[in-house]
Amino acid sequence: MTTRMRLWAVHVMLLVYAVLALAPVLLIAMNSFKSRKGIFRDPLALPTGETFSTVGYERVFANSDLWLWFANSLVVTVVTLAAVVVFGTMAAWALAAYRFRGRLVVGLFLALGIMVPIRLGTVAILDLMTSLGLTNTLAALILVYIAQGLPVAVFIFSEFMAQVPRDLADAARCDGVPEFRIYAHIVLPLIRPAIATVAIFVMVPIWNDLWFPLILAPGEGTRTITLGVQQFIGQYVTDWSAVLAALTLAVVPILVLYLALSRMMVRGLTEGALR
Amino acid sequence: MTRTRTRDGVHPGWITLTAFLAPAALIYGVFSVYPLARTIAFSFYRPQEGGAAQFAGLANFVTLFADPYWSEGFFNALWNNLIFFAVHMAVQNPVGIALAALLAVPGLKGRSLYRTTLFLPTMLSVVIVGFIWQLVLSPLWGVGEELMTAVGLGSWFAPWLGEESSALVTLSLISVWQFVGIPMLLVHVALLNIPRDLIDAARVDGAGAFGVFRHVQLPLVMPTVGLVSILTFIGNFNAFDLIYAVKGALAGPNFSTDILGTYFYRTFFGYQLQSGNAEMGATVATVMFLIILAGVMIYLFFMQKRMLRAI
Numbered sequence: 001m002t003t004r005m006r007l008w009a010v011h012v013m014l015l016v017y018a019v020l021a022l023a024p025v026l027l028i029a030m031n032s033f034k035s036r037k038g039i040f041r042d043p044l045a046l047p048t049g050e051t052f053s054t055v056g057y058e059r060v061f062a063n064s065d066l067w068l069w070f071a072n073s074l075v076v077t078v079v080t081l082a083a084v085v086v087f088g089t090m091a092a093w094a095l096a097a098y099r100f101r102g103r104l105v106v107g108l109f110l111a112l113g114i115m116v117p118i119r120l121g122t123v124a125i126l127d128l129m130t131s132l133g134l135t136n137t138l139a140a141l142i143l144v145y146i147a148q149g150l151p152v153a154v155f156i157f158s159e160f161m162a163q164v165p166r167d168l169a170d171a172a173r174c175d176g177v178p179e180f181r182i183y184a185h186i187v188l189p190l191i192r193p194a195i196a197t198v199a200i201f202v203m204v205p206i207w208n209d210l211w212f213p214l215i216l217a218p219g220e221g222t223r224t225i226t227l228g229v230q231q232f233i234g235q236y237v238t239d240w241s242a243v244l245a246a247l248t249l250a251v252v253p254i255l256v257l258y259l260a261l262s263r264m265m266v267r268g269l270t271e272g273a274l275r
Numbered sequence: 276m277t278r279t280r281t282r283d284g285v286h287p288g289w290i291t292l293t294a295f296l297a298p299a300a301l302i303y304g305v306f307s308v309y310p311l312a313r314t315i316a317f318s319f320y321r322p323q324e325g326g327a328a329q330f331a332g333l334a335n336f337v338t339l340f341a342d343p344y345w346s347e348g349f350f351n352a353l354w355n356n357l358i359f360f361a362v363h364m365a366v367q368n369p370v371g372i373a374l375a376a377l378l379a380v381p382g383l384k385g386r387s388l389y390r391t392t393l394f395l396p397t398m399l400s401v402v403i404v405g406f407i408w409q410l411v412l413s414p415l416w417g418v419g420e421e422l423m424t425a426v427g428l429g430s431w432f433a434p435w436l437g438e439e440s441s442a443l444v445t446l447s448l449i450s451v452w453q454f455v456g457i458p459m460l461l462v463h464v465a466l467l468n469i470p471r472d473l474i475d476a477a478r479v480d481g482a483g484a485f486g487v488f489r490h491v492q493l494p495l496v497m498p499t500v501g502l503v504s505i506l507t508f509i510g511n512f513n514a515f516d517l518i519y520a521v522k523g524a525l526a527g528p529n530f531s532t533d534i535l536g537t538y539f540y541r542t543f544f545g546y547q548l549q550s551g552n553a554e555m556g557a558t559v560a561t562v563m564f565l566i567i568l569a570g571v572m573i574y575l576f577f578m579q580k581r582m583l584r585a586i
Binding site for chain 1: 278284285286287289291292294295296298299300302303304305306307308309310311313314317374377378380382383385387389391392393394395396398399400401402403406407408410411416417418421422452484509513515516519520536543544553556557560561563564567568571
């Protein structure tokens with residue numbers, strides 16, 4: 001087989017799988033722009049002048065608090081990410097740069113969280129949140145998600161920080177620069193690519209999570225988008241236009257984030273962590 | 276400043292050190308480690324009539340394993356979870372490795388576009404993926420049937436998600452469809468890190484493309500496959516969202532898709548007429564913790580052996 005033919009075969013196989021990966025999502029998005037008749041008569045056809053309709057979207061916006069759910073999810077993920085990046089880089093720097101007694105213990109303590117899913121502590125987490133008066137608040141979700149995100153973040157940041165040349169920090173120390181400034185002004189700017197990697201690994205599971213919103217904050221006012229859409233679909237099962245529109249709307253934000261960060265994520269993976 | 280230098284590194288002084296480590300350690304300790312420890316502790320207690328819970332030793336575990344009211348549901352969920360995991364191992368890893376190998380073919384154009392596309396489902400919410408496939412496979416809508424008819428397999432179509440015999444495997448495959456991106460991407464990265472010389476040397480020795488993959492690349496990415504396997508194991512044994520979104524808390528039909536995550540949820544929160552039970556919920560969570568711990572131990576045992584051999 002010539003190289004050319006082999007490359008063609010590879011393209012064909014990858015294309016077939018790409019269709020398998022994309023088709024279900026595209027099918028949903030395409031049909032969300034059709035009338036009920038169009039959805040059922042010919043599901044595989046693009047919307048035409050006759051079948052085009054945005055009635056599903058109108059119904060989602062009229063009958064749900066989509067914007068509120070979206071805002072809740074945004075607050076939870078952004079605040080969590082900010083805290084994870086700040087606290088995570090601080091801890092990772094301490095573990096990577098300093099030699100002190102108990103370093104291994106602290107490292108293993110944090111590594112435990114990578115192996116053991118935080119969900120298993122749910123019974124006590126709910127108990128704790130109830131006694132703190134935090135049930136049905138976004139704060140409850142944020143605190144749990146920070147705790148969930150930190151171990152992975154510290155792990156990824158440490159990998160990157162191990163590559164920061166030692167002389168850089170040492171030179172600053174010779175000039176009498178305080179440790180915190182070394183971290184904030186020398187180290188942080190150098191590990192910026194790691195932040196994109198962490199952003200994906202921390203934000204996506206939080207944005208997509210159903211478990212903790214369902215248990216800690218199921219109230220109307222604190223629903224995240226994943227929980228909100230799940231409940232909405234449960235309620236409007238028979239309204240196909242609305243269901244398809246709700247699903248499409250739920251995919252859009254994560255799609256935008258992914259397309260914005262995917263290049264950096266792969267670079268982060270190839271150059272730093274998990275190598 | 277109390278920072279000191281020793282031969283093996285810098286010590287910034289305990290105050291600075293604490294300032295760096297405390298925020299992360301505190302939040303993680305209070306909202307992750309402490310609840311986990313407390314959940315395990317809960318599993319040794321039993322609520323008393325109108326009073327504080329009382330220490331009950333292993334009684335909750337005996338109930339879970341031996342009282343048919345609990346054990347039937349528990350062992351059913353455990354067995355289903357094993358099938359769920361087995362399908363992932365049997366399908367997700369080989370497909371992921373194959374895609375990674377295809378993506379690594381030298382001279383391939385559009386590599387990053389393929390990579391971005393193939394990884395896309397992994398980024399979506401499990402809940403959304405569950406609903407999407409529920410619609411695609413719905414006999415009411417008929418898309419799945421129509422597509423299968425188009426390729427001549429129309430008579431094979433069945434309402435897979437609705438039948439007791441096929442619902443669990445169908446859900447497992449939906450999950451595989453979503454998460455195949457993880458082995459693909461990680462193995463792809465591992466393949467990129469293999470030194471070019473090694474592959475060239477095998478080529479010079481007369482190995483074909485497949486021979487190089489089979490005898491040089493595949494053995495070198497096995498540690499990554501091991502990593503993916505343990506990540507899949509951990510993910511599968513606390514999965515919940517997909518089953519709950521598609522089948523609800525009762526994991527029907529007739530509990531045929533019930534896995535430990537959904538069983539835990541029902542035990543802890545209750546459903547329909549049965550009220551929730553925090554101590555039994557904690558007991559189920561503790562067993563799930565032990566299962567995951569056992570998996571991690573086995574993984575570390577084999578990895579350590581590997582590492583020792585490498586030295």
